[in-house]
Amino acid sequence: MMEKALTLSGVITPVSVFLTSDPLSKVASCMVEEEQIAVPVISPSGKYAGILSFVEIISSRLHPHTKLKSLIVKVPPLSADCTLDDAIKTLLKTGVPAVACVSSDRKPLGIITPYTILDYAFNGDSKVLSREVMLKLLAPLFTDDPVDKARKFMAKRTVEYLPVLSKKKVEGVIGIWDIIALMYTIPFKKSKRGEIGGELESLLSSPIGKYPLHKLPLEKADSQISLREIRNGVIVVSRDETWPIGIITPITFFKKFIAALEEERLPVIIEGMDRLTVFERSLIMKKATEIAKRVNKRGRLLELSLVIKAREKPGVKLLYESTASIKLDRGVHSGHSINWDPVTSAHTALKEAYYSFTKFKARRREVKISRARSRKK
Incomplete structure (x- = not known):
C-alpha cells in the first residue's frame, strides 16, 4: 500500500x-x-x-x-x-x-x-464486492446491435468496455480502442454538408458481432474481486453466468467506490486518518457515510464524528483506538474500539454507536405504542 x-x-x-x-x-x-x-x-x-x-x-x-x-x-x-x-x-x-x-x-x-x-494508492490484494463497484447495465448490447450503439453508451457513461450477448450467452466485450480503430484509422470521404458518410456510416451501422470480441470470464454479483483483477482490465458481472448485470473497469471502480464518497453532503467528520492509505480511508469513510445515511433517515442527524488515534510503542505494531459519536437533536450515541487494524477499529466503533442509536429508537417506539394503547382504553 x-x-x-x-x-x-x-x-x-x-x-x-x-x-x-x-x-x-x-x-x-x-x-x-x-x-x-x-x-x-x-x-x-x-x-x-x-x-x-x-x-x-x-x-x-x-x-x-x-x-x-x-x-x-x-x-x-x-x-x-x-x-x-x-x-x-x-x-x-x-x-x-x-x-x-x-x-x-x-x-x-x-x-x-x-x-x-x-x-x-491501493493494495492489489484488497478485495471488494462486485455489486458495490460495478456499473449497472439495464439494457446490454447484443451481437446484432450496431457498433454506433456501443459508441454512444461508452461516451455517455465514460466506460472503456461493454459486454456483448448473443441469444444464449455472453460472447465477449467490445472496447473503446475497437471503436476508435473503426472510426479513425481508415480513410473516409466528406459529404457536401461537411458530414462524414460512406464507409464510416457503414461501419458504425454494422452489427457488433461482425468484429472480434475479447473473451472474458464472468463473475457473480456477490463475488469478492481483488483490486489487482480490476486493474488488469475488465470484469463482467452476471446474475446466473449467462446474463450480464454490470461491468467493472478501473474507471467504473473509481467513479463508484471513491466518487460516491466525495459526493455525500452528510455532516460526517473523521479525524486521525493522516497515516492511513487511500484504500483504508475509503473503507472507513464508506462505512461512516453509510451509517450517517441510515441515521439521517430515522432522525435529525447533526453530526457523525469519528476520531482515530494511533498508539505507538517502540518495537510494537501500531494499535488504533477509535471513538465514534452520533449527535442528534435529542441525545448523543457513542461507540469505542481498539484494534491493530485501523479499518476494523473504526468500523467496530461506528457499529457500536449505531447500535446504541437503534436501541434508543426502539425504546422510543415502544413508548409511543404504549401511550397510544393507553389512550384507546
Whole structure:
C-alpha cells in the first residue's frame, strides 16, 4: 500500500504528447496502439494546452483530419510535487478520465488516471464486492446491435468496455480502442454538408458481432474481486453466468467506490486518518457515510464524528483506538474500539454507536405504542 501523500513525480504514466495542430487520426492511431485512455496536448510553443480523452474522440462522428485544438478539454494540470490525493480530487471535480502532470515550465510529463490510482494508492490484494463497484447495465448490447450503439453508451457513461450477448450467452466485450480503430484509422470521404458518410456510416451501422470480441470470464454479483483483477482490465458481472448485470473497469471502480464518497453532503467528520492509505480511508469513510445515511433517515442527524488515534510503542505494531459519536437533536450515541487494524477499529466503533442509536429508537417506539394503547382504553 502507498501513503496518500505520495507525490506524482514517481507515479506519472508517460504517454505520447501531441500538438493542437495535429489531426485526430494521428492521435487515434497512437491511442489504439498504446491502449491509452487520454493524451496531453501542447501549443506550438510546447506548453500544456489541454487533455484529450476517448470521450471527446467517440462522442461525435468527426472527420479524421479534425484538428485537436477544437477537441481538447482545458483541465488545469497538476505539478509533479502534488500528491495522489490532489489527483483524485481533480479527477472527481472535473469528471475527466485523466489529468496531466506538468513541469515548472508547463511542459507535460505524463498523465494520472484511475489506472494510476489503482497501481499506487491501493493494495492489489484488497478485495471488494462486485455489486458495490460495478456499473449497472439495464439494457446490454447484443451481437446484432450496431457498433454506433456501443459508441454512444461508452461516451455517455465514460466506460472503456461493454459486454456483448448473443441469444444464449455472453460472447465477449467490445472496447473503446475497437471503436476508435473503426472510426479513425481508415480513410473516409466528406459529404457536401461537411458530414462524414460512406464507409464510416457503414461501419458504425454494422452489427457488433461482425468484429472480434475479447473473451472474458464472468463473475457473480456477490463475488469478492481483488483490486489487482480490476486493474488488469475488465470484469463482467452476471446474475446466473449467462446474463450480464454490470461491468467493472478501473474507471467504473473509481467513479463508484471513491466518487460516491466525495459526493455525500452528510455532516460526517473523521479525524486521525493522516497515516492511513487511500484504500483504508475509503473503507472507513464508506462505512461512516453509510451509517450517517441510515441515521439521517430515522432522525435529525447533526453530526457523525469519528476520531482515530494511533498508539505507538517502540518495537510494537501500531494499535488504533477509535471513538465514534452520533449527535442528534435529542441525545448523543457513542461507540469505542481498539484494534491493530485501523479499518476494523473504526468500523467496530461506528457499529457500536449505531447500535446504541437503534436501541434508543426502539425504546422510543415502544413508548409511543404504549401511550397510544393507553389512550384507546
